[in-house]
Amino acid sequence: HADIAMYEAKKSGRKIVFFDDVMGVSFRERIGMERRLADSLARESGLSLAYQPKVDMSSGEVLGFEALCRWKDGEEDRSPELFIPAAEETGLIVDLGRWVMEKACRRGALWLKEGLRVPLAVNISAKQVQQDDFVLMVDRILEETGFPPELLELELTESTLMKDLDRSCSMLESLKELGVSLAIDDFGTGYSSLAYMARFDVDILKIDRSFMPGKEAPPLNEAIVKSVVALADARGLRVIAEGVETEEQRDLLLRIGCVSAQGFLYSRPVPEEAVADLFSRGFGSLQPSLR
Ligand code: C2E
Ligand code: MG
Numbered sequence: 618h619a620d621i622a623m624y625e626a627k628k629s630g631r632k633i634v635f636f637d638d639v640m641g642v643s644f645r646e647r648i649g650m651e652r653r654l655a656d657s658l659a660r661e662s663g664l665s666l667a668y669q670p671k672v673d674m675s676s677g678e679v680l681g682f683e684a685l686c687r688w689k690d691g692e693e694d695r696s697p698e699l700f701i702p703a704a705e706e707t708g709l710i711v712d713l714g715r716w717v718m719e720k721a722c723r724r725g726a727l728w729l730k731e732g733l734r735v736p737l738a739v740n741i742s743a744k745q746v747q748q749d750d751f752v753l754m755v756d757r758i759l760e761e762t763g764f765p766p767e768l769l770e771l772e773l774t775e776s777t778l779m780k781d782l783d784r785s786c787s788m789l790e791s792l793k794e795l796g797v798s799l800a801i802d803d804f805g806t807g808y809s810s811l812a813y814m815a816r817f818d819v820d821i822l823k824i825d826r827s828f829m830p831g832k833e834a835p836p837l838n839e840a841i842v843k844s845v846v847a848l849a850d851a852r853g854l855r856v857i858a859e860g861v862e863t864e865e866q867r868d869l870l871l872r873i874g875c876v877s878a879q880g881f882l883y884s885r886p887v888p889e890e891a892v893a894d895l896f897s898r899g900f901g902s903l904q905p906s907l908r
């Protein structure tokens with residue numbers, strides 16, 4: 618419809634600059650970026666994965682890593698907040714997402730050969746799960762790379778799952794049969810009721826970082842996190858807090874009973890070279906008094 622808008626604008630002789638909803642990038646810039654991203658993927662240059670540890674805050678143990686896509690657009694590092702939505706819109710995310718999963722599983726299989734059983738999570742977009750062969754693709758990647766399914770976690774968002782409920786339920790079931798773990802990412806941000814979401818047959822709820830309690834955060838956040846933890850307990854799910862940046866947040870989360878976390882307090886996403894060391898070393902025992 619951007620084309621139609623452009624045509625209308627030309628016809629009426631007005632000069633209009635087009636902006637879309639992705640961080641104020643103009644239409645023209647966006648098209649160029651999408652083309653270069655497709656090109657990067659085709660040539661497998663400029664793309665990489667960064668890995669952010671998930672930590673047991675009571676012991677400092679590293680539980681696993683989330684693989685996050687990185688793109689160097691020429692000299693510029695582009696944020697996934699910018700290029701992932703662009704890839705979703707063009708449909709390139711289907712190929713890009715496959716590349717990410719393959720890359721992570723291949724890397725994970727190599728770590729395994731070196732004696733490290735590193736659980737890895739990858740993000741999955743709605744467009745990917747809408748493909749009829751999505752489950753087959755996951756299965757094929759696991760088989761080709763030899764990465765054990767029980768070490769792979771797929772992060773799906775609420776909106777992805779809400780798009781087609783029946784389809785989502787049967788897809789989650791098939792994925793479960795493969796032996797992978799399933800997480801709901803950015804939990805709490807999808808405009809769907811918490812109780813409703815917790816009924817999906819998943820293993821993990823990742824509490825969105827906008828709910829992290831803190832000095833400037835709304836006091837309600839603590840109550841929200843508490844209720845998610847209670848919900849997860851009742852359903853036998855694991856919870857993990859995203860975006861833990863301060864010691865105050867860590868202490869509060871531990872008091873609430875949310876032990877697992879991911880956040881800058883522990884580590885930013887790191888290059889793959891740093892994973893093995895971080896995984897074996899962990900963060901030490903941090904707050905024995907809180908246990
Ligand atoms: P996400 O899946 O919720 O990933 C967590 C994001 O939060 C990452 O941003 C991470 O760097 C950031 N983060 C972690 N801890 C903290 C913290 O303490 N404070 C703050 N302020 N941020 C923190 P990143 O890597 O920029 O990725 C942004 C989003 O892009 C991801 O959010 C995910 O939705 C998407 N994304 C990244 N890689 C992929 C991918 O391979 N496939 C898909 N479909 N989406 C991806
Ligand atoms: Mg994620």
Ligand code: MG
Pocket residue numbers: 802803823825859
């Ligand atoms: Mg998230």
Ligand code: MG
Pocket residue numbers: 803825826859
């Ligand atoms: Mg998020």
